[in-house]
Amino acid sequence: DVKVTQSSRYLVKRTGEKVFLECVQDMDHENMFWYRQDPGLGLRLIYFSYDVKMKEKGDIPEGYSVSREKKERFSLILESASTNQTSMYLCASSYRDSFAFGPGTRLTVT
Amino acid sequence: GENVEQHPSTLSVQEGDSAVIKCTYSDSASNYFPWYKQELGKRPQLIIDIRSNVGEKKDQRIAVTLNKTAKHFSLHITETQPEDSAVYFCAASMGNQFYFGTGTSLTVIP
Numbered sequence: 001d002v003k004v005t006q007s008s009r010y011l012v013k014r015t016g017e018k019v020f021l022e023c024v025q026d027m028d029h030e031n032m033f034w035y036r037q038d039p040g041l042g043l044r045l046i047y048f049s050y051d052v053k054m055k056e057k058g059d060i061p062e063g064y065s066v067s068r069e070k071k072e073r074f075s076l077i078l079e080s081a082s083t084n085q086t087s088m089y090l091c092a093s094s095y096r097d098s099f100a101f102g103p104g105t106r107l108t109v110t
Numbered sequence: 111g112e113n114v115e116q117h118p119s120t121l122s123v124q125e126g127d128s129a130v131i132k133c134t135y136s137d138s139a140s141n142y143f144p145w146y147k148q149e150l151g152k153r154p155q156l157i158i159d160i161r162s163n164v165g166e167k168k169d170q171r172i173a174v175t176l177n178k179t180a181k182h183f184s185l186h187i188t189e190t191q192p193e194d195s196a197v198y199f200c201a202a203s204m205g206n207q208f209y210f211g212t213g214t215s216l217t218v219i220p
Contacts, residue, residue, distance in 0.1 A: 031206050040119070042212030043154075043199065050206050090153065092208075097142050097161075099201075099208055101153040 003027070004102035006091050012108045019078040021105050023091030030095050032074035034058075034066065037088040037104070049074055081109045112137040114202050116211025123190050124219050131214045133200035134182040140202040140209075143176060143183045148197045148213075157198075158185070190218045 007022035023032065033048040035058075045058030047066040055066050063085060067075045074093075078085055086109045091102040113136040123129050135143075141162040146154035160167045160174045160183065167174050171190075176183040187194055195218045200211040 033208075035210075040212070042116075043210040048207070094206070094208065097144075097159070097203070099144065099156070099203075101146075101155075103153050 004093055004100050006102040006105050008105050010106050013081050017081050019081045021076040023074045024072055025093035029093035033092040034076045035090045083109050085109050112202055112209040114209045114211045116200050120215045122217045129187045129190050131185045133211050135202040140204045142203040144201050145185050146199045192218050192220050194218050
């Protein structure tokens with residue numbers, strides 16, 4: 001079984017802070033993804049990466065950046081957190097048809 | 111890119127009745143269609159999937175059908191139980207990318 005872990009389950013940050021969300025997978029998957037999940041909006045793709053140091057913008061990349069220095073780790077960065085970034089953030093990884101989610105980080109920006 | 115639409119957004123059924131959730135997709139190149147179940151406070155988990163060379167797949171009380179011509183696929187849950195209450199997401203995939211529907215919140219009333 002693929003194991004995808006995220007650094008925090010719950011996080012509270014202040015407006016303007018720089019926020020790092022970390023995701024690690026242990027199955028040597030090529031692809032990694034960051035989604036945010038909001039009621040009524042489903043899962044929206046922020047960024048994805050198909051290889052080390054490679055990244056592609058998803059549907060809602062504004063206000064976010066990512067880093068993938070190692071194959072197993074994919075970080076989501078909020079350069080200056082804002083209240084409209086309060087959300088559930090889900091990391092995922094995949095290889096071919098195998099796709100798995102992390103447990104999620106519920107981020108609150110006050 | 112691909113566009114996945116999912117209906118209904120909410121669904122309530124009596125215990126023992128059947129539930130059907132429908133999704134449509136836009137890109138005929140999509141060839142893999144998984145369904146995920148997300149219980150409250152947990153990560154989405156794969157419950158069933160279907161590939162484009164198959165029209166129907168069944169796993170106990172859960173079945174998925176695919177109509178490639180019409181570009182739609184459906185999740186069928188029979189003899190629903192309270193533990194089926196969750197949010198269900200459909201997805202369409204081609205290559206590296208997965209595109210999700212907006213989710214259906216299913217409530218099974220005892």
